[in-house]
Amino acid sequence: MGIIRIGHININAIDIEVAKKYYTKVMDMRITHEDEDGKVYLKCWDEWDKYSVILTPNDKAGMNNIAYKVAKDSDLDDLKTKLKNYGVDVREKMEGDIPFCGRALEFNLPSGHEMILYAQKEFIGKDVGVTNPEPWPDGLTGVGAHWLDHALLMCELNPEAGINKVAENTKLCEEVFDMKLAEQVMVGPNGDVQLATWLSAGNTPHDIAFVGGPEMGLHHFAFFLDDWADILKAADVLSKNDVKVDVTPQRHGITRGNTIYFFDPSGNRNETFAGLGYLVQPDMPTVTWTEDKLWKGIFYHTNQPVESFTNVYT
């Protein structure tokens, strides 16, 4: 089966105590480990593995690496071979090199982002358990994030120089990871420049996404919420906690999801993404957005360019 979902994201935190408070009180995550280097490991209530976010103390925001889980250990062998055949330099990591995980593969996407693949991580369990579980746990104080859902990476795009790391990453995800290209934005005079892509490893509209920009970086990572009603509650919670909101509640044309964008205390952009959107299947035709409808695709309600949304990232 190969890749099944995003496993965790390792991001920087400028003030680790402030970041801990934010991710626990506002996002409702739980700290499951803190190591001697000051790194903090957190999980959401609806996740069963040890952690999905690692906060690494640093003096600036940004992503250190992003990890995806594969279905079984032997998938790592298959993927190692496929990556090498594709020309990717793969570093093999031993069990424990990635904390609480089994052996892993580490490599860089064509865009330069460091990616990790692993098959096993210490199991903790959902907060509601596996026997007669309640639909949600008591004691939530914030937005009640269910799980880390996906990330959007900024990739260098310079058509005049012949550089399009969006297209290169996308090709790799399709050919090596058997991901499904759910949606894409095609721009340029001939509509042949792949500006942005949304790729799925299962039935949800995206497990990873790429957008072109002047240089590589992290645009945002997203947590799942049930629906539009949770979006209102989340937006209220963000305001109560004076979180800097980037984009207020609305619908994406792309993925159909309901969304809010905001910044964690270090400046990393977060999203709450609500609703299934639609069911991705291997035989679903890829959706294409054209340049003239680009912003309707991104922000279906605003329907206008929001420059900061594409210019500001870490």
Next chain:
Amino acid sequence: MGIIRIGHININAIDIEVAKKYYTKVMDMRITHEDEDGKVYLKCWDEWDKYSVILTPNDKAGMNNIAYKVAKDSDLDDLKTKLKNYGVDVREKMEGDIPFCGRALEFNLPSGHEMILYAQKEFIGKDVGVTNPEPWPDGLTGVGAHWLDHALLMCELNPEAGINKVAENTKLCEEVFDMKLAEQVMVGPNGDVQLATWLSAGNTPHDIAFVGGPEMGLHHFAFFLDDWADILKAADVLSKNDVKVDVTPQRHGITRGNTIYFFDPSGNRNETFAGLGYLVQPDMPTVTWTEDKLWKGIFYHTNQPVESFTNVYT
């Protein structure tokens, strides 16, 4: 990959004109074909294949067969072999035997229900298209069903006689179809009787489900809606159209989904199931419900036995 989703269900309609009106006006499906035998083929606006429901004129309600789509043609060869090795008698169907479909496998589940597997069906496309699609189409007049989501089959269960077709079906789905057992209800003095199971072929809580009863039959088939707000609208629409409602809006403990149960004009039970519920993954532990919490699992808000729900089926 094997099975990817429910493809279609072939059900009886006592008065075909009344049924057509119901599935088009109330459920918002579209008729895509009517054949010389009076069978009617319908699809939902968010589906791309030719049909997901076949209405077969008959003098009583019930299901004739249920079909699942596999990812690719060669999966049919693999599954034929696996089914045969498992001891299942498989009938091979030629292209076109199943209308608008490629070659197919036909067989009976241990419970006796006729199942079909196919890899190809004529493509029509979603009503919103693939280029700059709107999130939903104009002109919906009813509940706006997105897609056929799953079915629940009643299977003979007689522990004293050593008969448990729920368990047999489940075992086949897990071992032959690589489906994931998302949830189960275990009853009996020792808690070892598998009364009901929910199995997933992807990331959603169920593509097929089985419940034990005195004899085999169809309990219901379900259409997907986005969320709880759509459930209210759907319940209003059902009342406006004098549809017989079986269970008014509430949450399932099992799957966490929001639901309404009601009957089509022939007496086949329908469901609108809303929300993702949660994300199924291969490594997600199976949820188990015990006998004392059975009804909280089925109807989280009612939290009491509803006899008609388990006794009435077709």
Next chain:
Amino acid sequence: MGIIRIGHININAIDIEVAKKYYTKVMDMRITHEDEDGKVYLKCWDEWDKYSVILTPNDKAGMNNIAYKVAKDSDLDDLKTKLKNYGVDVREKMEGDIPFCGRALEFNLPSGHEMILYAQKEFIGKDVGVTNPEPWPDGLTGVGAHWLDHALLMCELNPEAGINKVAENTKLCEEVFDMKLAEQVMVGPNGDVQLATWLSAGNTPHDIAFVGGPEMGLHHFAFFLDDWADILKAADVLSKNDVKVDVTPQRHGITRGNTIYFFDPSGNRNETFAGLGYLVQPDMPTVTWTEDKLWKGIFYHTNQPVESFTNVYT
């Protein structure tokens, strides 16, 4: 202006500690006073007066009296005169006779229910304050009831004996209290028996309602919630707390409101009523429900008789 809203309801509690836990943890009310007789006074977070519910220790459920607030002190003089002229025996209460309230009028409705009118009650304030208030307070653990919204009283109805206390109460509310008859149910062979009425003192569909039955009693009292999303959350909370639910989430045809009915630990029926429903105005025509559509009016989704709903009251 006369009557402006329901002020408080005095109900019995069989086990006062259990009742306190229920009204605080599940309904999110706050205890503002407990007196030497063991009575407990509670308010909701969105109310500003000292209390809206009085729990009186007793060995059976039921309502002791119901109080409405009038706009200003002189309204009490006007209403005393109007009530006396109408033939009602009015008992005048001194300041403090009704705890924390100014002088008051006490009398019995034609149905026998004891009603109190007062113009002043000790002020506490909403939990969110009056300066730059948050839209909702932190720390809610249950359904987050906004305010006591209305009550439905059962009144003796025996058309053959010429007894209709529903009609008598309604006439008094219209003529003496200037309430607006928002909706009514008319039954009987000639459709001239006023079975139930909903009366408004302002813009909401009902501040008080009456339904006919074999004998007088309390049918339910209701708390306001914002909307259908809050109804789902409330139903989840009730199930988590093993509250006995009478009617699961659905819409009323009458008032259009979204509702759940359930019982407090003593057996008093509570409701969470969500949404404005519609805006009542003095010039809005009264809505009439006929006998054949009675149950569609009461439960728009169920659309069938629910005997326990009309037979069980305190």
Next chain:
Amino acid sequence: MGIIRIGHININAIDIEVAKKYYTKVMDMRITHEDEDGKVYLKCWDEWDKYSVILTPNDKAGMNNIAYKVAKDSDLDDLKTKLKNYGVDVREKMEGDIPFCGRALEFNLPSGHEMILYAQKEFIGKDVGVTNPEPWPDGLTGVGAHWLDHALLMCELNPEAGINKVAENTKLCEEVFDMKLAEQVMVGPNGDVQLATWLSAGNTPHDIAFVGGPEMGLHHFAFFLDDWADILKAADVLSKNDVKVDVTPQRHGITRGNTIYFFDPSGNRNETFAGLGYLVQPDMPTVTWTEDKLWKGIFYHTNQPVESFTNVYT
């Protein structure tokens, strides 16, 4: 009782055919009359009087006058006297001067806006009728506006010149119309400049509102929707119809309402305001917002100045 609600607003339409299409298809209003001057009269499905919006052909956007309904004919006499005693010049209009209305009072608010008071308008009835009504009518194609809810008028404010028409209008509404000051924004070095006010004639947070600006004008008029779910649907509908959206879905701190702002084809700002917000009562303390929390009050989620929102009006 005096004023009971906003009755209608007379606004300009630059292209009357485009405006008719917008108000009928997008806002779901119904044309009830067109006169020889090309004026178009429309009502919402949940209103019972002949019209609530008059479109007057003109070459620029803007409001011609705003009308409020009073409870009974004799209120006009009382209000005429009170207005005159307050120093307001009142023009008496004969029955029919205001189309389909009885006699009326016409005058200018201190801010200069023309206001009309009337007690009677031709009755048409809600689209759902008064006997066993459905909760909403079939055939809605747009946002399904329930009723004209309120208007916000821009009033000249120049503290240095001692001009504050917000305060003057507010004082008149409180003293002459017995309106309740639900909320206010106080700014300036001493917090004594009343920048904006929200006044209620009943139980809803505002029937009219005033905000200070460089010159008088119309900021927006608003239609009522049930809840946050309707806001999502409305925002989708606006985008489908390429309506220019000013402020995407979010919550107001002031009134707690859920909102979208957008422009009709002529450039008049519209709002869909959803939810009751809270229940206004004569004894509810006025809510005050201070200058440092002004934008949190206006846009609770954005929580930042939106210059166009206060600078652009007609």
